[in-house]
Amino acid sequence: MSDFEINNRSINGLEIIELRGELDAHTAAQLETALQKLIALKNYKIIVNCHELEYISSAGLGVFMAYIEDVRSLGGDIKLSNMSPKVYNVFDLLGFPTLYDILNDEADAIEQFNIKT
Amino acid sequence: MSDFEINNRSINGLEIIELRGELDAHTAAQLETALQKLIALKNYKIIVNCHELEYISSAGLGVFMAYIEDVRSLGGDIKLSNMSPKVYNVFDLLGFPTLYDILNDEADAIEQFNIKT
Amino acid sequence: MADAVKHTITIPASTEYLVQVREFVAKCARQADFMETDIGDIRLAVDEACTNIIKHAYKYDRNQEIYVQIEINKNWLNITLLDSGIGFDPGNSKKPDIQESIRQKKRGGMGIYLIKKFMNKVEYSHNGTMNEIRMKKMRPSIVSED
Amino acid sequence: MADAVKHTITIPASTEYLVQVREFVAKCARQADFMETDIGDIRLAVDEACTNIIKHAYKYDRNQEIYVQIEINKNWLNITLLDSGIGFDPGNSKKPDIQESIRQKKRGGMGIYLIKKFMNKVEYSHNGTMNEIRMKKMRPSIVSED
Ligand SMILES: Nc1ncnc2c1ncn2[C@@H]1O[C@H](COP(=O)(O)OP(=O)(O)O)[C@@H](O)[C@H]1O
Ligand SMILES: Nc1ncnc2c1ncn2[C@@H]1O[C@H](COP(=O)(O)OP(=O)(O)O)[C@@H](O)[C@H]1O
Numbered sequence: 001m002s003d004f005e006i007n008n009r010s011i012n013g014l015e016i017i018e019l020r021g022e023l024d025a026h027t028a029a030q031l032e033t034a035l036q037k038l039i040a041l042k043n044y045k046i047i048v049n050c051h052e053l054e055y056i057s058s059a060g061l062g063v064f065m066a067y068i069e070d071v072r073s074l075g076g077d078i079k080l081s082n083m084s085p086k087v088y089n090v091f092d093l094l095g096f097p098t099l100y101d102i103l104n105d106e107a108d109a110i111e112q113f114n115i116k117t
Numbered sequence: 118m119s120d121f122e123i124n125n126r127s128i129n130g131l132e133i134i135e136l137r138g139e140l141d142a143h144t145a146a147q148l149e150t151a152l153q154k155l156i157a158l159k160n161y162k163i164i165v166n167c168h169e170l171e172y173i174s175s176a177g178l179g180v181f182m183a184y185i186e187d188v189r190s191l192g193g194d195i196k197l198s199n200m201s202p203k204v205y206n207v208f209d210l211l212g213f214p215t216l217y218d219i220l221n222d223e224a225d226a227i228e229q230f231n232i233k234t
Numbered sequence: 235m236a237d238a239v240k241h242t243i244t245i246p247a248s249t250e251y252l253v254q255v256r257e258f259v260a261k262c263a264r265q266a267d268f269m270e271t272d273i274g275d276i277r278l279a280v281d282e283a284c285t286n287i288i289k290h291a292y293k294y295d296r297n298q299e300i301y302v303q304i305e306i307n308k309n310w311l312n313i314t315l316l317d318s319g320i321g322f323d324p325g326n327s328k329k330p331d332i333q334e335s336i337r338q339k340k341r342g343g344m345g346i347y348l349i350k351k352f353m354n355k356v357e358y359s360h361n362g363t364m365n366e367i368r369m370k371k372m373r374p375s376i377v378s379e380d
Numbered sequence: 381m382a383d384a385v386k387h388t389i390t391i392p393a394s395t396e397y398l399v400q401v402r403e404f405v406a407k408c409a410r411q412a413d414f415m416e417t418d419i420g421d422i423r424l425a426v427d428e429a430c431t432n433i434i435k436h437a438y439k440y441d442r443n444q445e446i447y448v449q450i451e452i453n454k455n456w457l458n459i460t461l462l463d464s465g466i467g468f469d470p471g472n473s474k475k476p477d478i479q480e481s482i483r484q485k486k487r488g489g490m491g492i493y494l495i496k497k498f499m500n501k502v503e504y505s506h507n508g509t510m511n512e513i514r515m516k517k518m519r520p521s522i523v524s525e526d
Contacts, residue, residue: 085205214271
C-alpha cells in the first residue's frame with residue numbers, strides 16, 4: 001500500500017539516491033538497504049535527492065543518523081538536497097541542519113563534494 | 118545590485134506571481150507594487166510561486182501581511198507555493214503556515230482555489 | 235452550533251497500515267479547515283504515536299489492534315488513540331540531542347518530541363486494560379473569512 | 381591554536397547595500413565551516429539588524445554609515461555592528477503575533493525575533509556616540525570529521 005520508491009544514479013564518483021513518496025516506519029527498511037549496499041561497495045560520497053519525497057517520519061530520520069558517522073570517518077558524507085518545506089521542517093525541528101549538509105539543489109550538493117576534494 | 122525579479126502569468130482567472138532572487142528591505146517595494154496593481158485591477162485570486170526565490174527577510178513577509186485581509190474580504194486569497202526550505206523556514210518561525218495557505222506546488226495551489234469556488 | 239462530528243478507524247498493529255491512518259487523519263483535518271501545512275503536522279503526530287504503539291506497546295505483535303478516533307468540535311480537533319499493550323507515560327520530554335544520539339549509535343527518541351511539538355496538548359493515560367493517548371490541535375480562525 | 385581572524389566591511393546606510401553585507405557575511409561563515417543552512421540563518425540575522433539600523437537608528441539618512449566586523453575564533457563566529465544613530469535596547473522580545481499584527485494593519489515587529497532566534501547570543505549597548513550590536517553563533521563540531 002505504502003507509496004515509496006528509491007532510484008540510484010552515479011555522477012563522477014558520487015552516488016545519488018532519489019527518494020519518491022512517503023518514508024515511514026514501514027518504508028524506512030528500503031532506504032536502509034539502499035545505504036548499506038552503497039557502503040558495502042565502498043561508495044561513501046552520497047547525495048540523497050528528496051525532490052519527490054512527500055513525507056518523512058522519525059523512523060526515516062533514524063536511518064540517516066545510523067550511517068553518517070561511518071561514512072564521514074571513511075572520508076565521505078551523506079548530503080541531502082531538494083527537500084520540500086514540509087520534509088525539511090521535520091529535519092529542522094530536530095536540529096539536523098547544523099549536523100548535516102542540506103542543500104537546495106542537487107547541483108549545490110555536487111559542488112560541495114567537489115570543493116572538499 | 119540586488120538580484121530580484123517578478124514575473125506575472127494568469128491561468129483561468131488566477132493570477133500567478135513568480136518571484137526570483139532575493140527579497141529584502143530594498144526589493145520588497147517591487148513586490149508591493151506588483152500586488153497593488155493586481156488588486157487595483159480586481160484580481161483577488163493570487164498565487165505567489167516562490168520556486169526561484171532564494172532569500173526573504175522580514176521586510177518581504179511584511180508585504181504579504183499588508184494585503185491578505187483585504188484580498189480575503191473581497192473573496193480572494195494570496196496562496197504561496199514552491200518555497201525552498203530556507204525561505205519556508207522564515208515563514209514558519211513566525212507562524213505563517215497556520216494563517217496562509219502554503220502549498221508544495223503551484224498545481225496544488227490552483228486546485229485549492231478551484232475547490233473553494 | 236452543530237454537535238461535534240466523530241470519525242473512527244481501527245487498524246492491525248503493523249507498520250504497513252500507517253499509510254491508511256495518515257490518509258484518514260488528513261481527510262478529517264481537511265474537513266476541519268486546517269491549512270495544508272498543519273494537516274501535514276497532524277498526520278505526522280498520529281503516525282509517530284501509532285508507530286510507538288506498534289514498536290513499544292505491542293512489540294510488533296501484528297495480531298493486536300489500534301483504535302483511532304477523531305472528534306471535530308467548534309474550536310478543536312481531538313484525537314484519541316487506544317491500545318491494549320504495555321502502559322506508558324512519557325513525562326516531560328525535552329528536545330532530543332541528535333549529535334549525542336549519533337555518537338551513542340542510537341537512532342530513536344524523536345517521536346514523542348515531534349508529537350508534542352505539533353499538537354497543542356498531549357496526554358497519556360491508562361484505563362482498566364487500555365492505554366489512551368489524547369491529543370488536540372486548535373482549529374484555525376481564518377483572517378476575515380467568516 | 382591560531383589567533384582569531386577578523387574581517388570588516390563598512391556600508392552607507394541604505395537598503396541597496398544589504399545585498400553586499402549578506403555576501404560578506406556568507407563568505408565569512410563559509411570560512412568558519414558552517415553548513416549552508418546555518419549560513420543562511422546568519423545572513424538573515426545580520427540583514428535584519430542592518431535594516432533596523434537604516435530604518436530606525438538612522439531614519440533612512442543615507443549619508444550615515446554602518447560598520448560590520450566579523451571575528452572567527454576557535455568556537456565562535458562573533459559579529460559586531462556599529463552605528464551612530466538613535467540608541468536602542470530591545471529588552472525581552474517575545475514571538476510576534478502575526479494574526480494580531482494583520483488585524484491591526486501593522487506589518488513589522490519580526491526582525492529582532494528572527495535575529496535572536498538565529499544567533500546564540502545578541503547584545504545591544506551604547507558607548508559614547510556609538511551603538512553596538514554584538515551577536516555570536518557557535519561554530520559546528522562536525523561529526524567524526526576532525
Ligand atoms: N505508546 C508507547 N508505549 C510504550 N512505550 C512507549 C510508547 N511511546 C513511547 N514509548 C517509550 O518512549 C521512548 C521514546 O519514544 P520516542 O520519542 O517516540 O522515540 P523512539 O520510539 O524512537 O525510541 C521509546 O523508546 C519507548 O521506550
Ligand atoms: N537598531 C535599532 N535602532 C533603533 N530602534 C530599533 C533598532 N532595532 C529595532 N528598533 C526598534 O524596535 C522595534 C522592533 O524591531 P523589529 O522587531 O526589527 O521590527 P520592525 O523593525 O519591523 O518594526 C522597531 O519598530 C524599532 O522601534
